[in-house]
Amino acid sequence: MLGGISIWQLLIILAIVIMIFGTxxxxxxxxxxxxxxxxxxxxxxxxxxxxxxPAAQEPAKPLEHQAAEKKDAEFKTANKDQDKA
Structure with a gap:
């Protein structure tokens, strides 16, 4: 017995679950x-x-440098869009 549940009760629960969900x-x-x-x-x-x-070989870039790279990428994307128009 598992916490007051007999094997027969477990089999009945298993049969109901199989009938509901299918194999x-x-x-x-x-x-x-x-x-x-x-x-x-x-x-x-x-x-x-x-x-x-050990830590990665390339040191992390400062946040200011990362922000500048992001702005450059956005600027290049904006310029490409304007050139197409």
């Missing part, structure tokens, strides 16, 4: 769940290995 939908749900768990484990392992590696 195909339950099979797809199982595959999706398995894929999600696999992706989660991979992400956890990747994060752990990245923490052990």
């Amino acid at each position: 195909k939908k339950l099979r797809n749900l199982g595959g999706d769940l398995g894929g999600a768990i696999k992706s989660f484990k991979k992400a956890v392992n990747d994060d752990g290995s990245k923490a052990d590696e």
Whole structure:
């Protein structure tokens, strides 16, 4: 017994779930769940290995430099649009 639930009650619940959702939908749900768990484990392992590696070789750019690059890109895009018109 699991917390007062007998095997017969579990079988009845399983039969009702199969009748409502069907075996195909339950099979797809199982595959999706398995894929999600696999992706989660991979992400956890990747994060752990990245923490052990040294910092990236290229230092981060200052925020002011990033903002200037963004403005330059926007300016170039705006100029291309005006040239087409």
